Amino acid sequence: MRTPLRILTTAITAFAVLTVPSAARAADPAYDVLVFSKTAGFRHDSIAVGTQAVRDLGAANNFTVTATEDAARFTAANLAGYEAVVFLNTTGDVLDAAQQSAFEGYIRAGGGYVGVHAAADTEYSWPFYGELVGAWFASHPAIQQATTRVENRAHPATAHLGASLARTDEWYNFQTNPRGSARVLATLDESSYGGGSMGADHPHVWCKTYQGGRSFYTGGGHTQASYAEPAFRQLLLGGLRYASGRAKADCRPENGYTTLYNGATTGWSQAGPGSFTNTDGTLTATGGMGMLWYSAKELRAYSLKLDWRLPGDDNSGVFVGFPASSDPNSAVGNGYEIQIDATDSPDRTTGSVYGFKAADIAARDAALNPPGEWNTFEILVEGERLQVFLNGVRINDFTNTDPVRSLQQGHVGIQNHGTGDDAQFRNIRLKELGGAADVTVQAENWSAASGVQTYPHTPAHNGMVLGYVDPGDWAAYNGVDLTGVNRVRLRVASPGATAGGGVQVRIGSPTGTLLGTATVGNTGGWESYQDVTANLSGVPAGVQNLYLVFTGGTFDVDDLTLVRGSPPGGGPGPIVGVGGKCVDVNAGATADGTKIQLWTCNGSAAQRWTVTGQALTAVGKCLDVAGGATAEGTKVQLWTCNGTGAQNWAVQADGTLRNPQSGRCLTAAGGATADGTQLVISTCAAAAGQRWTLP
Structure with missing residues (x-):
């Protein structure tokens, strides 16, 4: 008896099939899909034919389908039996708090989600779901023909399609544009039909990774006729294969190409x-x-x-x-x-x-x-x-x-x-990427050094590393052009949960002007290299003598890259701190007073911060010191942006974020690294729990 696999299903839009020939695809290893079609609002008459279409796809493509409208099936034990879950034209609030929690755990454990059409008209008060589906429904015009532009023809859901096609369906407008958090696969041409309200960029099909899982959504699938269209069925199959992990795709957001x-x-x-x-x-x-x-x-x-x-x-x-x-x-x-x-x-x-x-x-x-x-x-x-x-x-x-x-x-x-x-x-x-090219220097190629040694190591670039670092050791690199440099990226390796330390970037001497500090944590061992970064401030133009000063820990440095470009800040993107974890809005909620915490980086909206002057914003609100207080250990929270001193944060050369009103720094309470650690303000000491890398 084979081990059951996971899948939740959702329907996908139909398109014209491409004529470029391809080799026959080998059968996927068997897997299981759950189709969920509970409704607490409008009920589509296409649910039954949509479910049957997924069953037909399963019979022809080596996956089994379980269809249900019973939300009690959303338990950790039951969901673990599926490679993917399809929300097929669900509407309204269909899961209670315990069922939502089970589904969140399923996604974070690597599960797959497919959303079809009205899946975007579901669970408006559940922030996790809103991020997972990518965008919520806003409105729609009457059913009519429209032209779809296929933006990505490599994803398994859209690779069979031509560059554009015309078909009939109900065309959703969405409350937000998902392009910033998802890879858009197809858009609607609003000039080809009446009632579009999103303008020149109207995403219709997209995919994304989210908190360890995979998500695929199509706005198509309102009509019964959709599920009889061969190209639409192929689109749906490709979305299922991606969500279940049977086919790979680059679903990172893509802009500016x-x-x-x-x-x-x-x-x-x-x-x-x-x-x-x-x-x-x-x-x-x-x-x-x-x-x-x-x-x-x-x-x-x-x-x-x-x-x-x-x-x-x-x-x-x-x-x-x-x-x-x-x-x-x-x-x-x-x-x-x-x-x-x-x-x-x-x-x-x-x-x-x-x-x-x-x-x-x-x-x-x-x-x-x-x-x-x-x-x-x-x-x-x-x-x-x-x-x-x-x-x-x-x-x-x-x-x-x-x-x-x-x-x-x-x-x-x-x-x-x-x-x-x-x-x-x-x-x-x-x-x-603009500007002068970044400069990469092999760390072992110092001009002068104190305490450190070099030694051969096969996984390192050029086969050599700088190592044997102790507090106070340093390495100098003479004649480095720092014009336009605002960030340093270090390739490091470090073993053990307690390993790591810091690297100060200075100019002129080992005690010269401090430009920034990078934190080095556990990378998984001496053979496992990772990049750590530090924002640099007060960097002079021209050729300088650069110093790396080591403040503790056990690690090797392979190379350093001096990054040129716009000043640090901007975004949206993560703010990364101790243990390689991210500043996170608890559960992605938007209520005033929501906890700000440390959490494993996952790319969600709860961790996408925008830097505007001294304000840091996420999910439309500001990083705020509770009550505008100045006391040691005061909690940091989410709050409506108001321009007060409680919401000002100044980037320091040592990597800290200082609240000028209190004179204290953003801190992971107790220097802890566990998910859920409360962020507070505390006396600035450039401790590991106080150093942050901005987007």
């Missing part, structure tokens, strides 16, 4: 033999070995994203950091290739920097979709550092140390490897 290719090859040039066919927004490699490269512009610091698919055991790659040339071998000799071929050796397989650094194979395998399915790369280049993300998961982190090559300037391209290597690419897009 410029299209390099989405059907038009303007600005691209072919180098070497072979070519790419260009059909329906899809480039397919043929012949070679050559390369299609973006010749219109050299790039510096940037995030490059592109969707790719291999029909079988094929070979291709993405080249970065090479000079302009009509010879594809120039990219091989002067740039770096991010490999696409899951069957090669570790340093030459998907996600590797070909011939230089293997991907994290375990992370790669967990994030990779098999041949015949689409994958998404993000290639993030900052200075000489290159990071590779596969379907939203970082699988490689490489720093160039070869003086012949440089990532700080060059072109990008995609490879056509040869006859029979039929790689496909879609939606190539770019976000330039």
